[in-house]
Amino acid sequence: MMTSPATIRPKALATWLLIVAAMVVLMVSVGGITRLTESGLSITQWKPITGAIPPLSQADWQAEFELYKQTGEYLNVTGPAGMDLAAFKFIFFWEWFHRLLGRLIGLAFAVPLAWFWAKQAIPQGYKPRLLALLALGGLQGVFGWFMVRSGLAGTMTDVSHFWLSIHLLTALVTLAGLVWTALDLRELARGNAKAARWTATASWVGAILFVQLLLGAWVAGLNAGLASDTWPLMQGRVVPEFDGSRGLFYAMAHDPFLVHFLHRWWAWVAVAALVVMARKLKPIDRRASVAIHSAFGTQIVLGIATVMTGVALWIAVSHQVVGALLVASFAWGAHVLGRRTA
Incomplete structure (x- = not known):
């Protein structure tokens, strides 16, 4: 079905994409904190849905801590340094918050995309681009888990710097794509249809x-x-x-x-x-x-x-x-x- 000129909303779409871009910048900052505080390996499992809920009881916290104690990072670095449960909770928070923010960005992109799509508000030619940006966001989460998993293998005390670079650069490419597409849409709103x-x-x-x-x-x-x-x-x-x-x-x-x-x-x-x-x-x-x-x-x-x-x-x-x-x-x-x- 062709989108009618009366229903397309390029200016609203541009604003939405720039908001998501700002969230990606925030994600990069939290990712930096996670890396610099050595928090990335504190969560040893990938649970895309239930993982959004942090431990709620002392027993839950202890169970997470026991899983972390099996990692090479704990056995060779943080454990010998005397890490206790309170210190573990600190690094757990940053990794959990980093993953939670990733989920929120996914929702902030997917839900409005579905709404704009249903309202036929997306201009002709932009649907493939928006789907590609959605796919990049999904890949970002997958690459993030591969990165974490690389640090959980054997006696590793850090994640692979190759996977870290893939994870970070995917985020930055996504950011550039969001900005570029938003600017195209702003031009369209001004009457310039040429991308x-x-x-x-x-x-x-x-x-x-x-x-x-x-x-x-x-x-x-x-x-x-x-x-x-x-x-x-x-x-x-x-x-x-x-x-x-x-x-x-x-x-x-x-x-x-x-x-x-x-x-x-x-x-x-x-x-x-x-x-x-x-x-x-x-x-x-x-x-x-x-x-x-x-x-x-x-x-x-x-x-x-x-x-x-x-x-x-x-x-x-x-x-x-x-x-x-x-x-x-x-x-x-x-x-x-x-x-x-x-």
């Missing part, structure tokens, strides 16, 4: 930014932020010592000192690329240019502060949140360039 196109500039700048985000996720997963608390030198050297016994490419993905080094200096490649993009944007939409400059400038300062404070919790979390805002700003800028091309 923005993906440009060559967006491709090469996005690829450079993607590498930086990937390295950042690996830094988090390998606890590589603790490899140095000085800047710009590491261990008094520009290039730190690292274990290259298994080859350079293996070290680039596994050695915390080298990964930290790459993340630290690839950042400037990303800055140069974003400056080029922002300069192209300035005569078209100065607001998008300012947003990109502000995001990467703040991100650089927070990154240096994270290193020099020995990965202080709230500075490191802020660094991750601004990274998400940088992705949103990039999506905005890419859309502006693509709208001009269209």
